[in-house]
Amino acid sequence: MVVFGYFGILGSFTLILIKHSQYIHLEAVHLSTNSHMLITMVYGFNFGTARKSLWDGLNLISSSATKPWIIMGDFNVVRSPDERLGPNPPSLQDIRDFNDCILSNSLTDIRSLGSDFSWTNKHEGTTRTWARLDRALVNLYWIQTYSTSSAEYLPPGVSDHSPVEVKLDLNSAPPKTGFQFLNCWISHPSFLDTVSKSWSTGNIYGTHMYCLMEKLKKLKGDLKHLHSLHFANLISRVSECRIKLQNCQEAIMMSPLDTDLLNEEQVLLAQFKKLKQAELSALNQRAKITHIRLDDCSTKYFYDRIAERHHCNYISQITDAQGVVHDTDTGVGAAFTSYYTQLLGTPRDRTDLDPDILASGRCLPSSEVQGLTKPIYRE
Template structure:
């Protein structure tokens, strides 16, 4: 999904409309936010038709200034949550049912009214717990190096805006951009040059974003340049990433250093998405490491075999050195399979790698369903048909039509007591959580 925001400084000129049409062709935005439209609703409606948007919402201009508009395509399920002269809130519903909130924002340009902008941002932050993305022209700076010219931006304004960002748990998305030019349809001269700053999210952005509702992304338009926000892979994949820590990684000396370096080099973000990024890095590191140490075991055995016939002192010393090295590699392999076999009663160092491997394989075989027998006595082996058979079986068991024990239970037996209800509905305590974690095996 692509979102574009632009401080267009009026949609009345044919030049601006041509730029917008070219933007639609080049970048195909699903959602477009315009600030400083200097227009009323009937003109915005006509513009929506020209640009190919089936839905829009606008805030009329005030006097000779202001005016906001939000457009979205037919494939976007959107609902306007709230609006004012300075913002439009749109709640977007994805195909998988998840929702997130996009706010098109335009801050007060007058320095004396910056506090009003900051107060509005704070109130918007507390208005909903949905994942939130804020895009627009804040008319504010966080750092002096964002300003051109010799005169520095007042420090109190920098501090005020920065404190607002921190109070609302906002995170600034890095901007990446390059110059490009729109040309006249006929000719040869450039009539307008704009820079489009792109705001890219990583490929797993949505999974982080949906899990951390307080993570708020925003981007500041500088010099009235359009911004493109590209949401990559917003649909949550069916095969969810599951992280498992491997004990054998701790035996590798480079593990701590490489993971620590990756952690410190990550951009500022909330703890949960940061942990997810690190876990994915460790999983990738671990996959490469496992294949690496298996190859090393085979290679080490070949080296030892080549040294068996040597009887000189140097050859004997090398032989025992390489044999100790093989022992370390086998210890890696043993820890790897021991954790999978879940046979925690056996200590490291017993070189029972084969036993652990067989245990893991047998556990997999025990959990595997090769076939099921239907009511007619025929064997069903197809996975889809087995799923349907199981669903029908349990539907019949747990309904009145099944003639099972459910129909014989009295109403009084189906009720729970008030004491049971209070225990079921009370909040999870930290003590309960601690006890549950401590009952788990470290592996």
């Protein structure tokens, strides 16, 4: 586990690359793992016009940053009005400049823990102001390399700023992603048959809820098999189909009247469109981006957005009901299991309902029973 704040990194060697009035840019090498990372420590000026050189400097660094890069410190500006609480609203132009720098360099906020605000003027009464001036931003190389990293905002103590502590586990495996139903499966001819066979095979006994869960568990395995046969490695399959199509079309140029080649081109065109549509559908669903067209070839951008979403959704730390903090994958999983076990209960023997006792109580008249059991029609 590596922990570092504004002023140092444990167990590493650092080399200062750039000194600027608003930031220090350096490269760090973790000695035990030989992991290289770029770190920029920021202290932004108070006025928006003076911060222009900060944004220009970050743009310049980003243009050549091909390693994991983190930018952290006091930027003296917020990203939205919601990040400031107090009598004086933030400058919208300053917010716009900050966000333009972040978006143009494909940066994102690292997953954070602790307070929503990192600074306060500590005034009394209605003049008290809170703001999120301190933050840690990372590039896509960082997310791909340190997917479980996080920043924690600690109590400020006597300072008006909260210390920001970044943690990353250099030896941890990337977090596993859960099962996700992909909409592109529905378009496959064998989808309905796969679902029907999976749902009807096997005798499952128990409560209705138990039977439903067991059927869904089996269906999940069958859908994974369908995915592995027809939808796995879509990027490489799309690329291979594109090459075959290009080779076929080049051959047609040499023999434009060859009916076999013309028929092969039609087959490959249909196959390519189907694979490309499935790929873009999966990207759309996983990245939560809707403006994808069939002719859009910027697939790296969408896979980067997927990695960013996985990073933001990963739960690296949780506090249980007893106040114990769990910050390992095993500990977080055990805390969730314990909570829902207590919430939902555990299996135990129970006595079946006695129909005579039920019949002796108040019952609905037959007219109301018929109304409740009538078929439902869509209108």
